[in-house]
Amino acid sequence: xxxxxxxxxxxxxxxxxxxxxxxxxxxxxxxxxxxxxxxxxxxxxxxxxxxxxxxxxxxxxxxxxxxxxxxxxxxxxxxxxxxxxxxxxxxxxxxxxxxxxxxxxxxxxxxxxxxxxxxxxxxxxxxxxxxxxxxxxxxxxxxxxxxxxxxxxxxxxxxxxxxxxxxxxxxxxxxxxxxxxxxxxxxxxxxxxxxxxxxxxxxxxxxxxxxxxxxxxxxxxxxxxxxxxxxxxxxxxxxxxxxxxxxxxxxxxxxxxxxxxxxxxxxxxxxxxxxxxxxxxxxxxxxxxxxxxxxxxxxxxxxxxxxxxxxxxxxxxxxxxxxxxxxxxxxxxxxxxxxxxxxxxxxxxxxxxxxxxxxxxxxxxxxxxxxxxxxxxxxxxxxxxxxxxxxxxxx
Amino acid sequence: xxxxxxxxxxxxxxxxxxxxxxxxxxxxxxxxxxxxxxxxxxxxxxxxxxxxxxxxxxxxxxxxxxxxxxxxxxxxxxxxxxxxxxxxxxxxxxxxxxxxxxxxxxxxxxxxxxxxxxxxxxxxxxxxxxxxxxxxxxxxxxxxxxxxxxxxxxxxxxxxxxxxxxxxxxxxxxxxxxxxxxxxxxxxxxxxxxxxxxxxxxxxxxxxxxxxxxxxxxxxxxxxxxxxxxxxxxxxxxxxxxxxxxxxxxxxxxxxxxxxxxxxxxxxxxxxxxxxxxxxxxxxxxxxxxxxxxxxxxxxxxxxxxxxxxxxxxxxxxxxxxxxxxxxxxxxxxxxxxxxxxxxxxxxxxxxxxxxxxxxxxxxxxxxxxxxxxxxxxxxxxxxxxxxxxxxxxx
Numbered sequence: 001x002x003x004x005x006x007x008x009x010x011x012x013x014x015x016x017x018x019x020x021x022x023x024x025x026x027x028x029x030x031x032x033x034x035x036x037x038x039x040x041x042x043x044x045x046x047x048x049x050x051x052x053x054x055x056x057x058x059x060x061x062x063x064x065x066x067x068x069x070x071x072x073x074x075x076x077x078x079x080x081x082x083x084x085x086x087x088x089x090x091x092x093x094x095x096x097x098x099x100x101x102x103x104x105x106x107x108x109x110x111x112x113x114x115x116x117x118x119x120x121x122x123x124x125x126x127x128x129x130x131x132x133x134x135x136x137x138x139x140x141x142x143x144x145x146x147x148x149x150x151x152x153x154x155x156x157x158x159x160x161x162x163x164x165x166x167x168x169x170x171x172x173x174x175x176x177x178x179x180x181x182x183x184x185x186x187x188x189x190x191x192x193x194x195x196x197x198x199x200x201x202x203x204x205x206x207x208x209x210x211x212x213x214x215x216x217x218x219x220x221x222x223x224x225x226x227x228x229x230x231x232x233x234x235x236x237x238x239x240x241x242x243x244x245x246x247x248x249x250x251x252x253x254x255x256x257x258x259x260x261x262x263x264x265x266x267x268x269x270x271x272x273x274x275x276x277x278x279x280x281x282x283x284x285x286x287x288x289x290x291x292x293x294x295x296x297x298x299x300x301x302x303x304x305x306x307x308x309x310x311x312x313x314x315x316x317x318x319x320x321x322x323x324x325x326x327x328x329x330x331x332x333x334x335x336x337x338x339x340x341x342x343x344x345x346x347x348x349x350x351x352x353x354x355x356x357x358x359x360x361x362x363x364x365x366x367x368x369x370x371x372x373x374x375x376x377x378x379x380x381x382x383x384x385x386x387x388x389x390x391x392x393x394x395x
Numbered sequence: 396x397x398x399x400x401x402x403x404x405x406x407x408x409x410x411x412x413x414x415x416x417x418x419x420x421x422x423x424x425x426x427x428x429x430x431x432x433x434x435x436x437x438x439x440x441x442x443x444x445x446x447x448x449x450x451x452x453x454x455x456x457x458x459x460x461x462x463x464x465x466x467x468x469x470x471x472x473x474x475x476x477x478x479x480x481x482x483x484x485x486x487x488x489x490x491x492x493x494x495x496x497x498x499x500x501x502x503x504x505x506x507x508x509x510x511x512x513x514x515x516x517x518x519x520x521x522x523x524x525x526x527x528x529x530x531x532x533x534x535x536x537x538x539x540x541x542x543x544x545x546x547x548x549x550x551x552x553x554x555x556x557x558x559x560x561x562x563x564x565x566x567x568x569x570x571x572x573x574x575x576x577x578x579x580x581x582x583x584x585x586x587x588x589x590x591x592x593x594x595x596x597x598x599x600x601x602x603x604x605x606x607x608x609x610x611x612x613x614x615x616x617x618x619x620x621x622x623x624x625x626x627x628x629x630x631x632x633x634x635x636x637x638x639x640x641x642x643x644x645x646x647x648x649x650x651x652x653x654x655x656x657x658x659x660x661x662x663x664x665x666x667x668x669x670x671x672x673x674x675x676x677x678x679x680x681x682x683x684x685x686x687x688x689x690x691x692x693x694x695x696x697x698x699x700x701x702x703x704x705x706x707x708x709x710x711x712x713x714x715x716x717x718x719x720x721x722x723x724x725x726x727x728x729x730x731x732x733x734x735x736x737x738x739x740x741x742x743x744x745x746x747x748x749x750x751x752x753x754x755x756x757x758x759x760x761x762x763x764x765x766x767x768x769x770x771x772x773x774x775x776x777x778x779x780x781x782x783x784x785x786x787x788x789x790x
Contacts (some may be wrong), residue, residue: 025749025751026746027442052767056396056789058777059775059776059777059778059781060396060776060780060785060788061780061786061788063787063788063790064789065790076788082790133677336747338786338787341777341780354404364752367751367765367767368763373767373768373769374769382532
């Protein structure tokens, strides 16, 4: 529901996102969080409430975009953060309204025009960066600007800027090797000119890269900046992030948060929050290592990442937020080597949050917590309420 | 949400539906499932997850149609399987697009035109079948075909076939004795001609049955075949049923499943699945006896039916499905002699499903399981996810 008519000034909220926090118990193992030694998270669970949250819908494995939108209280089925836009914000590229962004892969075509390697042998930066520089110099379109930026190795961001662009253009990336690249086709009549510009850029890119092992840029996920209401508009919050990774800083900025000076460690993240404590109502702290270990299938690494976060929590608690949330944008069980649809263990702590009988933080205890099992996007209104920021509804 | 853009090939799913599985604890008794001796279901519960599902909505007692639609992932408030259509599929009547079907009761009118017995003394087949044969011979409409088929005893299926028919016609069945039959009225202007055809058929039926104790056919539930998207369209599944009863085989066929060769016992149901194991991604096994005992108020019979199903489950498990679901289309507590609104105990088992602490299968243990308490229609996306059939949503 729209909360704007109920907003009033109130206390401070800290949202700690352990990326990919959730796990999956199996015959051999408890989840990583259940197994980790987390005295500080356990104490917060004991003094607050716990539960399990579902970021998008039953059975749906969220990408980072939808997972974070849900944590900030946005229904990820209503609001979108597409691949090209996430790439752009991840590079701190100044994407503007009307720009069309796409993810490109430097790839290898054989003499028959068939894709033999979608990543050009995972071409290293020292080889890729000069090629990207060459594209910047040589690819020139009529009536539109074109930008290229490296996202590391074979990954390239392409952005078109001009009047009347439309992102409804089909991928040129065939998605698998052994096939020819596809033509960029308009998926809507309004996108005909944009498709033509993409085709023209594609031809120039092939000419510029001819003879290289990376002799094509396969494009996918054409996208434009969707207008997202800011957390200030929706919740009346002055909000800031102390995320380390550009993508999460970028997502926060898209939602109207300030990205505070770049921290390089969990300690610096907390120190940056402390420094700016009086200037904001809402802080978003993003912890990446849990998800990285999940992707790598590194069980001990994920446990270590959780314990690392646990060790930092007393400092967060010492800031005395009115509401402290610890959750994740999705599960990343190490058995599955990546994101999954399993629910995410969550705790909420603060003087007006309430308490339940759970005194450990982990999936099997969260199952019986007072937050229950609910959509992730309900955390934000609960936090606003517990921070005293929502007036009574109706007389 | 629409899953079609996320579908990918994956593993096999088996859905075991114990019809009317749910029960109701009271001062005297645990539920039938709690009381039954079910070592195999308990083992699946211990190794997988459990929960309670609600087929339609809080407080709603589902018929078999909505209960099954929900199990197959269709919102039963959005999709309909009306009475006439269920009757037709139950009789394996070849109902076609545009046909209008209704349930008829052979009934008794007195000399004042008042219904004195809505079931004509539960007229036996040997008396009813010749009357139905007489209706087939004598009732003739201009511009439309009319079909009659026995559904046993006083129950008759009536089907109209022709151009431009519309099922929005009011019942002629007054619903209780001591009243006159109602006129068939159009409930929408487009149904005027259909209502006229029904009135004409009614007059001819009365003429044909004059002097019999069953001297009228009371009609209700006019309905047409709603186009239902198939499970293949929605989920990319090659699906089949090993149901025994025609109605469940018919419902499965309406959703694009193949009805495999007719089994006559639980053992034959499993054997048929085994035989066709490689040809399908999804199998629907329907177990009827639990519901029959519920209707009869036969507590021990329902316990026996549950234990019978339990004994067959090791064979199902030996097929090594990627996901095995055991649930019901609704509750049928023996105390209530029929369907009820109570939630349905459910288990989901498989290598990617996860685990919880529940180690028995029954309502009181399912209450604490990791599936939580959720709408029945969420089981299908969860099963697709655990079978590896859903790609990540968003970047």
